[in-house]
Amino acid sequence: MSTRAATDRTDIIALLAATALFLASIEYIIPKPLPFLRLGIANLPILLALYLLTAREIMLLVALKILTQGFIQGTLFSYVFLFSCAGGVTSGLVMIGLFKLLKNHVSMIGISAAGAFTGNMVQLLLAGTIIWGPGVFIIAPPFLLIGTVSSCILGGLAQVFYKRSRWVRQVQGFLQ
């Protein structure tokens, strides 16, 4: 019984990671108005995972998402990948922390906005520290603006999906 339950959890992580990989591919083929701007749709499975998985499992999912995203974008073996890692891990931790801390006082919209903001700020600070110096903040406003708007929309989508999805109910049934 316990082995079966463990397999179920692994299956859910794998399925969510595969969804992240798929969404990262979709993200990659959408033309961007400005370089480096991301919609962040590959984070949708991570938002859902907040409701379904434990903190450690979510961080595993975050790691898988970063890895597959690097694979899709071809940045896996370049130093740009370090930026993805730093942004992804910190935003994952912040989202988990806020979700645990605020529970019913927050929806996916706030969590998503906080995650996007953290990821963007960490990457900007990193670019400022190791490459370009504090002048890097001149490129910050469009990142932060688009990040806030797209993360709120994504958070809203995640919330609606969570409320309506029969698949989510079924998964929650398994995991009980």
Place this chain on the structure above:
Amino acid sequence: MRLKLCDILIVLFVVCVSGGIAFAVYGGRHGEAYAHINSAQDELFYALDVPHLVNVKGPLGTTVIRIADGFAQVIDSPCREKICVKSGKIHSPGEWIACLPNQVLITIEGREPSDVDARSY
């Protein structure tokens, strides 16, 4: 779907910090615009009205930047995606071209180069 209190607080916080950064970056400019070129090794300043061909060395090779007629533009770069070349010409303060692979950042700034040491952002 209903917005919760903390959603509003979080979004408000994010918007305030982003707005603050935008204000610090775009606000209070004066003087001639000039190009500020930041690379792995160098920090260079060029007036936009004097023609220059600037070669900047990065980890991948040489990025070639042309400055002429009030515009700055990357005309050649050793990077793979050439986003910096496709970014085209920039001329007004706050505009930028970045090449992450070759670690080159070009920004147009509106203060005199001599003030730069004292900037606050």
